[in-house]
Amino acid sequence: MSNTARTRSITFLALGTIVVPSLIGWGAVTSNAQTTTQSISDRVFKSRKLEVLGNSKLKVVQVTAGQVTALGLPASGVMSTVQQANAFANAAFQSTWERTDKPVAAGAVQRSWYWGPTPNGGAVQEDYAEGAGGKRLVQYFDKSRMEINDPNADPNSKFYVTNGLLSVELISGKVQTGNSTYADRYPADIAMASDADDANAPTYYSFQGVSNTPLGDHPSTTRVGMPAISTISRSGAVADDQTKSSYPKVNYVYFDETTKHNVPEAIWEFLNSAGPVYDSASATTVDGRLSEPWFYATGLPISEPYWARVKIASQQQDVLIQAFERRVVTYVPNGVPGFKVQMGNIGQHYFDWRYKDAGRPQSPLVTPTVATGPTTGPASPTATPILPSPTTVPLDCSGVPAQVNATVDPNCGPIGTLFDITITGFTPNESLSYWFTTPDGLILGTEEPVEIGTHNGTINLPLPSEILEGLGEGVWSITFQGEGSGHQAIAYFKITPDVAAPGTTPTAGPTTDPNVASCTDVPASVNMTITPSNCAKAGTTFFFVGSGFQPGESVGAYLTAPDQAVIGAPFQLEAASDGTAGTVNYSTLRGDDPGVYALTMEGTTSHARAIGYFKVTP
Numbered sequence: 001m002s003n004t005a006r007t008r009s010i011t012f013l014a015l016g017t018i019v020v021p022s023l024i025g026w027g028a029v030t031s032n033a034q035t036t037t038q039s040i041s042d043r044v045f046k047s048r049k050l051e052v053l054g055n056s057k058l059k060v061v062q063v064t065a066g067q068v069t070a071l072g073l074p075a076s077g078v079m080s081t082v083q084q085a086n087a088f089a090n091a092a093f094q095s096t097w098e099r100t101d102k103p104v105a106a107g108a109v110q111r112s113w114y115w116g117p118t119p120n121g122g123a124v125q126e127d128y129a130e131g132a133g134g135k136r137l138v139q140y141f142d143k144s145r146m147e148i149n150d151p152n153a154d155p156n157s158k159f160y161v162t163n164g165l166l167s168v169e170l171i172s173g174k175v176q177t178g179n180s181t182y183a184d185r186y187p188a189d190i191a192m193a194s195d196a197d198d199a200n201a202p203t204y205y206s207f208q209g210v211s212n213t214p215l216g217d218h219p220s221t222t223r224v225g226m227p228a229i230s231t232i233s234r235s236g237a238v239a240d241d242q243t244k245s246s247y248p249k250v251n252y253v254y255f256d257e258t259t260k261h262n263v264p265e266a267i268w269e270f271l272n273s274a275g276p277v278y279d280s281a282s283a284t285t286v287d288g289r290l291s292e293p294w295f296y297a298t299g300l301p302i303s304e305p306y307w308a309r310v311k312i313a314s315q316q317q318d319v320l321i322q323a324f325e326r327r328v329v330t331y332v333p334n335g336v337p338g339f340k341v342q343m344g345n346i347g348q349h350y351f352d353w354r355y356k357d358a359g360r361p362q363s364p365l366v367t368p369t370v371a372t373g374p375t376t377g378p379a380s381p382t383a384t385p386i387l388p389s390p391t392t393v394p395l396d397c398s399g400v401p402a403q404v405n406a407t408v409d410p411n412c413g414p415i416g417t418l419f420d421i422t423i424t425g426f427t428p429n430e431s432l433s434y435w436f437t438t439p440d441g442l443i444l445g446t447e448e449p450v451e452i453g454t455h456n457g458t459i460n461l462p463l464p465s466e467i468l469e470g471l472g473e474g475v476w477s478i479t480f481q482g483e484g485s486g487h488q489a490i491a492y493f494k495i496t497p498d499v500a501a502p503g504t505t506p507t508a509g510p511t512t513d514p515n516v517a518s519c520t521d522v523p524a525s526v527n528m529t530i531t532p533s534n535c536a537k538a539g540t541t542f543f544f545v546g547s548g549f550q551p552g553e554s555v556g557a558y559l560t561a562p563d564q565a566v567i568g569a570p571f572q573l574e575a576a577s578d579g580t581a582g583t584v585n586y587s588t589l590r591g592d593d594p595g596v597y598a599l600t601m602e603g604t605t606s607h608a609r610a611i612g613y614f615k616v617t618p
Contacts, residue, residue, distance in 0.1 A: 089123030089139040093146045095280035096161045100290050102278040109276045112342040114290065114297060116142030120347065129178030138164065141347045144297070144327060163297060163326040166350045170204040171302075171323065172213035175354065182214060188359035190349045193321050193330040194310035199234075201310040202321065204349070205361050206236045211323050212259055212302040219260030220304050223252045228264045228320060232306035236365035244307050247333040250320065261301040266331045267322055270341035271298060297343070299325025315418065315462070334460060395496050399475055405489035406480075412494035419463045423480050423489035426457045431483040439474025439495075449483045465495060469539060473497055519615055522596055528612035530599075535615040538592040545582035546601035546610030549575035553605040557584055562595025575603065581610070594618050 088094035100114035120140045128136040131149060138147040145164040153160055169175055173187035187205040194201035210218050210232065227245035232238050244250065249266035256263070263271070277288040291297045305322035312319065312332065320331040321344075328344035352358035397412035405425045410417065426432065431449035438444065452459065459480075468476065473495045480489045519535035527548040532540070549555055554572040561567065573581040581601055599612040 086119040086122055088119060089137060089146075090148060090161075092148065092155050092161050093119075093139055096146060097141070098278045098280050100277060103276045103285055108285065110338055111275065112339050113143055114343065115144060115146075116347065120351065127177045127183075129181055140351045142345050143343045144347045145350065158292070158296065163299065164350070165299065165325050166346045167204070167211075167299075167302065167323045167328055168213050168325055170346070170350060170353060170359075171207050171211050172215050173208075174214050185354070186360055188349065188353045189361040190353060190359040191310070192323075192328050192349075193308070193319050193344050194312055195314065198311040202232050202234050202236075202306070202308050203359070204323075205359075205365065206232060206234055207303055207306075207323050209236050209365060210238065210303050210306070212261075217260070218303070220262060221260070222255040223262050224255050225251060227251050228262075228305045228307070230304060230306050232308055232321075235363075238306065241307060244318070244320075247318070247320075249331075250333075256300055259300045259302055261304055263301055263322070264305055264320065264331070266320070266333075266341055267305065267329050270329065270331075271295070295324075298327040298329060301325075305331075334462070397494060397496070400494050401475070401477075401492045403490065403492060405487070406491040408491050408493045411492065412496055413465065414496050415465050415469045417465045419465060419491075419493050421461045421463055421478070421491045421493075422458065423461070423491065424458045425487050425489060426455075426459070426480075426482045427485040427487070428457050429454055430485060432459075432480050433483060434478055434480045437477045437479065439472045439476060463493075468495060519617070522615045523613040525610075525612045527608075527610035528599070528601070530612045530614055534613060535617065538588050538594065538616050538618065540616070541585050541587040542599075542612075542614050543582075544584045544586070544599050544601075544612045545580055546584075546612070547578075547580045548608045548610060549579045549581055549601075549603040550606045550608070551575055551577045551579060553603045555581040555601050555603050557599065557601045559586060560598040560600065562593055562597065572604065573601070588616055592616055 088097065097115050097119075101116070103109045104111060104113060105117060118141075120142065122139070124138050124140070125135040126138050126147075127134060128149065132151055136147055136149050137151070138145050145166060146161050147164055148161060165176060169185075170188040170190070173185050174182040175185050177183050187208055189203045189205045191198055191201040191203050192207070208215065212218060228250045229240050229242055229244045230238055231241050231244070249269070250264050252262040253265045254263040254268050255261070271291060271294045272289070273291075274287060274289045276285050277290065278285050301322060301324050303323040305320045307318060307320050309316060310319050311317075312335075317332050317334060320333075322329050328346050329341065330344055331341045333340065349359075395412055395414075397410075400411050403411075406421060406423045409420045411419075413419070429452070431451050433449045436444045463478075475492060475494045477490055477492045480491075481487070522534050525534065527546055529545045529547075531543045536542070546555065553575050555575055556572050559567045573584070575581045581603075584599065584601070586597075586599060594616050596613060596615050599614070601610045602608070
């Protein structure tokens, strides 16, 4: 998953296997003239990509403060609060990291981190009975912990550096202090695969009743060829959801005879994936398996995979979570292509649990009563009681036509609603054209068909209504047409006013902090012009032009958010003959975090820097 505890989230939407970006985000044009109009199709399919008109289109890359250093971005000026990257505690740690993650840090390959952008701290000596002097050298990363159990072993051995058994310890609550000795702690009630503030997401503690740990094993039987359909709640309750079988690559393809657990296709492919790897000895990049053997980084599976509905980057997503001895691996079918399967941030979670007293359980778990996975007979799980829903605000959903080869859930709501659209009946893998019809009958279309990529004719498109803000309330439609088949699907939905329940007064929003709402605390920009202003409400698009660069040199850009998280741009502008670079635009939504942001441009040759400070108010 994304480093939700350490980065500012950027939400992408999944349309089949194509990334469909939402309105918030970056853009760039080669001319200094400000773009004053933008079609709704641009808002949906172009904004939030980094785009140089007349050139290639590139996706936004989200980076942490550590990645800023790993990528060679400056760590002074606007980045003064970003610390230098921690040094590797051992040369073997560095070469282990470099093998999989140096190509990622260098931008040579687009894939998720195996360890993380940089060590999260320095060398740590932890108790280990069989270690030298009863200690062993470890170092923490986002995704794991590296350790050297025997410093006298062959440093060229693949297993000279190992991963800690972090999953086992977090789930069981027992800290391993030797090959067969443990210290009692408590199981970690820390969300495994979601935003940290998701109160309903399963935690390591939730997996205690379904995982192999020192507390006992919970084996399964082989289910190769069957789909992964089991779900788990935060309380540890498990059930079966047959609808999950409709997701791609969820059939089990491997059964581990040692731990007695099954692995689904998507995760198995990830564990056996290959690509560019860096060889420190020869200082060259070659193609190879990322994990050799496949269990080197993760260890063996200690649980079955379980589905959960969790919040990722503030959006509800179905995620398949599986615990392995050393890592947690997740699969988000509607995630960003190329990043749908990732390793969780278990290194962060473990360090906080062990050293910051995080994750103390507040309530006991339930005892799982439902068999995991499909069985040979008809499933009859005990239904989980459905609690009454909170009182909802009545909405006027009248006038929404019947869907045509489509479903929309919900089919109406105010700005802020996420419309989950599914369209069906298309020829597999064909491209689609699409157009919006506004409530006043205006038709807004695409310039060319959208290359969807691999799909089976059914495509899901979660549509955030924020992209329609200010464009009119009423009934909207999106028409999709297959390029080859001519088949159409029409999705209808209604944008309603923000209303309160009858007889009530609309709830007041939170009291605004005068220091946030005012524009008096925005620092002066350096070699940067900002339009329409350097302080505006969330929902504004800010445009930036930097100056002071060498004519023709490449200029990079990155944004620093109020919490000092960094969003880097994987494109470079070309400075004009007068030394200016731009225009870069950054679009916000009305729910964005308020506070002072900074857009920094830096010349790759001159290292001249332009910094534009701007403030987003509620």
